Amino acid sequence: MKIRKLLIILLTIPIYVAQAQTPETEALEEFASPGVRGMGRSQGVEIRYERLPNFKIDSDSDDPRLGNGSGRIDRHNKFALKAYAPLLNKPQNKVVLGFNYELEEFNFENLTPASYDLYRYLEDKNLKSIGAQLLYLHSINQRNFYFVRVKGELNGDYSRDDIKVSDYLKGTVDVAYGWKKSPDYVIGVGLQWGYTFGRQRVYPGILYNRTFNPNWGVESIFPANARLRYNLNEKTLFYTGYRIEGASYNMYVNEPPLSEFKELELRRTDIKGLLRMEREIYDFIWFAVEGGFRQYYRHRVYDDIGSRNEIINNDLAGSGYVAVELYLVPPRKFTERNR
Numbered sequence: 001m002k003i004r005k006l007l008i009i010l011l012t013i014p015i016y017v018a019q020a021q022t023p024e025t026e027a028l029e030e031f032a033s034p035g036v037r038g039m040g041r042s043q044g045v046e047i048r049y050e051r052l053p054n055f056k057i058d059s060d061s062d063d064p065r066l067g068n069g070s071g072r073i074d075r076h077n078k079f080a081l082k083a084y085a086p087l088l089n090k091p092q093n094k095v096v097l098g099f100n101y102e103l104e105e106f107n108f109e110n111l112t113p114a115s116y117d118l119y120r121y122l123e124d125k126n127l128k129s130i131g132a133q134l135l136y137l138h139s140i141n142q143r144n145f146y147f148v149r150v151k152g153e154l155n156g157d158y159s160r161d162d163i164k165v166s167d168y169l170k171g172t173v174d175v176a177y178g179w180k181k182s183p184d185y186v187i188g189v190g191l192q193w194g195y196t197f198g199r200q201r202v203y204p205g206i207l208y209n210r211t212f213n214p215n216w217g218v219e220s221i222f223p224a225n226a227r228l229r230y231n232l233n234e235k236t237l238f239y240t241g242y243r244i245e246g247a248s249y250n251m252y253v254n255e256p257p258l259s260e261f262k263e264l265e266l267r268r269t270d271i272k273g274l275l276r277m278e279r280e281i282y283d284f285i286w287f288a289v290e291g292g293f294r295q296y297y298r299h300r301v302y303d304d305i306g307s308r309n310e311i312i313n314n315d316l317a318g319s320g321y322v323a324v325e326l327y328l329v330p331p332r333k334f335t336e337r338n339r
Contacts, residue, residue, distance in 0.1 A: 031092050031139030032180035034147070034188065038211040038231050039219065040278055041286065041329035043084065050078040050323035052294060054109075058315045059116060065257040066312060069116025072109040073316075078323075079103050094137040100153075102129040104247075117258055118301065118312060127249045127266070129155045133172075142180070149174040151194075156250035167263075168250050170195065176207060184211040190221075195248045199267055200306070227276075235280040243272045244297075250305055261303045261311065269297045272321070283332055288325040293318060 053075050060068045080102040088095035106122045108115070131153030139145045154168040172195065178188025188207035194200060205224060211217035220226035220241075227241035251264040258264060274292035281287055301312040 032145040046327040052076040055319035239276040
């Protein structure tokens with residue numbers, strides 16, 4: 001299985017390659033960075049599985065060829081595999097290369113040939129995202145820094161046999177400027193040109209990371225996410241907060257009536273209220289358990305890539321969710337040796 005082979009390759013990457021991301025080294029203490037004391041360990045390789053069980057879906061369209069429909073989604077599965085490695089790790093300049101493979105699928109309840117066309121198309125369909133990103137962090141001095149991240153992804157319903165890069169490629173750009181007030185307090189401002197709210201556009205953001213004492217802290221990029229952190233000890237962390245997630249998938253349907261539109265785009269935005277625990281298993285191996293409530297804000301199908309003309313508006317009921325993660329971090333002995 002190709003996913004299994006890819007996983008084996010990624011797990012053989014030296015764990016300490018993630019050192020370029022951690023704020024724990026002497027270099028990042030001498031020069032400004034977004035991290036503050038008390039934050040979780042940097043991740044080199046991450047595997048995540050998420051499930052949302054049993055929720056209702058209602059769909060309506062003004063196009064008589066599509067009509068309206070309703071049904072139940074038995075489960076909504078998501079899988080993600082990510083890896084990060086430093087290309088440059090200098091005191092004032094960091095360059096990190098990242099890769100990701102993600103997919104999500106819908107399984108509908110009691111689906112029949114007479115069911116709504118969109119549901120039949122999405123059943124067991126892997127909506128994939130394969131991407132690469134490059135992050136550049138420059139520490140101007142002990143107080144100021146900026147970073148730029150460029151990311152390209154192939155998002156859609158493609159398979160190995162029919163993939164065409166120009167049909168599925170989507171780009172995201174993040175830029176931010178920050179001030180490190182102290183080792184426990186960082187604030188910054190930035191912009192993202194991306195898909196957090198479904199359609200590609202420019203979104204502002206405010207970075208606010210602060211550790212108040214050895215146990216409590218806040219990590220946020222408002223309005224996209226905000227988390228209150230509780231450090232039980234150096235091996236166990238708890239979080240509560242919210243996260244906004246968005247995605248855009250290009251779809252090429254070969255059966256009517258959806259095939260009459262040639263190129264379709266599915267865009268979604270959802271908001272999650274979450275509780276999360278991160279725990280060390282053994283030095284460089286950590287796991288996380290996360291759960292909460294997901295509420296869809298927008299889930300729509302458009303008649304063309306980048307179009308404003310929605311042809312199907314899906315109303316998905318709120319649902320609880322649960323996710324588990326396994327990830328690798330720099331070994332503690334390695335980070336201590338570099339302080």
